[in-house]
Amino acid sequence: MVSTRPLGTRKVLVTGGGSGMGLAVAETLLRAGGQVAVSGRRAERLEAVVRAWPGQAVTLPCDLASPSERTGLLARAREALGGLDGLVHSAGVVEHQLPGHISEEALRAQLEVNLVAPLRLGEEALSVLEDGGGMVFIASTLAMRPLPTSAVYSAAKAGLLAAMRSLAIAGAARRVRANAVCPGVVDTEMVRAPRLSPGEPTPEGEELERRISAQLSTLGALHPLGRLGKAEEVADAVVHLLGAPWTTGSELVIDGGLLLRE
Ligand SMILES: NC(=O)c1ccc[n+]([C@@H]2O[C@H](COP(=O)([O-])OP(=O)(O)OC[C@H]3O[C@@H](n4cnc5c(N)ncnc54)[C@H](OP(=O)(O)O)[C@@H]3O)[C@@H](O)[C@H]2O)c1
Numbered sequence: 001m002v003s004t005r006p007l008g009t010r011k012v013l014v015t016g017g018g019s020g021m022g023l024a025v026a027e028t029l030l031r032a033g034g035q036v037a038v039s040g041r042r043a044e045r046l047e048a049v050v051r052a053w054p055g056q057a058v059t060l061p062c063d064l065a066s067p068s069e070r071t072g073l074l075a076r077a078r079e080a081l082g083g084l085d086g087l088v089h090s091a092g093v094v095e096h097q098l099p100g101h102i103s104e105e106a107l108r109a110q111l112e113v114n115l116v117a118p119l120r121l122g123e124e125a126l127s128v129l130e131d132g133g134g135m136v137f138i139a140s141t142l143a144m145r146p147l148p149t150s151a152v153y154s155a156a157k158a159g160l161l162a163a164m165r166s167l168a169i170a171g172a173a174r175r176v177r178a179n180a181v182c183p184g185v186v187d188t189e190m191v192r193a194p195r196l197s198p199g200e201p202t203p204e205g206e207e208l209e210r211r212i213s214a215q216l217s218t219l220g221a222l223h224p225l226g227r228l229g230k231a232e233e234v235a236d237a238v239v240h241l242l243g244a245p246w247t248t249g250s251e252l253v254i255d256g257g258l259l260l261r262e
Contacts, residue, residue: 005032006243008134008177012086013037013077015064015121018045020188021138022090024235029086030056032239037077037084039064040091064091064117065109074124085133086242087125089118092138094190096149101198107152114156115163122167122178132175134242137164138234139180141255149195157182161251168249177248179241184255185219186229192216224257 003010012029016022017038023045026036030053038046039060046059058080064070078084093113095106118137125135139157146154161180168178185191194202194211203211220228237254241247253259 003033005034006245007130007132008086008242008244009034009239010085011035011078011081011083012088012242013039013060013074013084014088014090015039015062015117016089016091016138017049018042020090020190021183021186021231021234021238022088023049024231025088025090025238026057028232028235028239029242035081037080039073039077064121065112067120070117070120072124074121074128078128083130084128085130087121087129087133087135088238088242089121089135089137090238091117092190094150094153096147096195097152098149098198099151102152110152111156114153115159118160119163119167122163125178126167126171126174126176129171129176132245134177134179134244135167135171136238136241137161137178137180138238139164139182139251141182141184141253141258143182145259164251165249172248175245177241177244179244179247179250179252181234181237181241182251182253182255183229183234184223184258186231186234187216188231191219191228222258222261223255224260227256229254229256 014022014026017026018040026038029036036057037060038049039062041063043061050057062069139160142150142154143157164178164180192212234254237252
């Protein structure tokens, strides 16, 4: 049967598909009747998606920091799903460190997963996605408005936006579109990791909970709309861009007004 759903949303590879915004994107696509290959390192997270959506979802475990593991991921997704018209890159890592305290390991990991891997996946997508397909990259408002602790993450996400625009031009001849979303702070595992001062030990037990709860309140209050974003709110925008036939090279800010602040 020929699908009537928009190209870009039918058979989709979602990196970071086991948690947070990637999981929300996968679930939004699956609810609409799409097929999804979820990728990430934690196999148990991915298998939970397949158990919940038998026959519609497959797992492709992969460490995107490893060039040998990530190479060919798009072709494997196409094989597993019997075609591929969409890519969502949601996988990402952040390590907040002040200049002077940026470790080589954290620098390399953030550049690899947040910039090099999506660029490589996007390159593959240009040849593997069907004509008219779509790719969406999750960047961040930190690409435009960095924090003192986000030099590497901000540089990687800003680079990702530049790469996305280049992929959009390269894909246009086959109507393959590339777009990005720039979320403000969204309530996922990523923002529930405590932000510590240099050398500060990780608190435990109730103190850890108190610290995270205070951190979430502080972050939520930074947004003019008064709260953190929800993964589902970003997922709706991602799915819109995946299937938008005349939108390419765009950056959609979804940030509760964060970038409007002085
Ligand atoms: N939460 C926010 O406030 C916020 C704001 C703006 C942008 N973002 C961006 O949004 C995206 C999704 O993050 P999230 O907030 O949904 O947090 P999350 O739940 O922590 O999701 C991050 C995902 O990345 C995957 N990942 C990390 N390292 C990987 C690696 N080496 N190989 C393969 N997969 C890897 C993780 O899966 P495994 O651990 O299983 O590998 C996880 O599913 C990220 O790109 C993040 O930078 C987040």
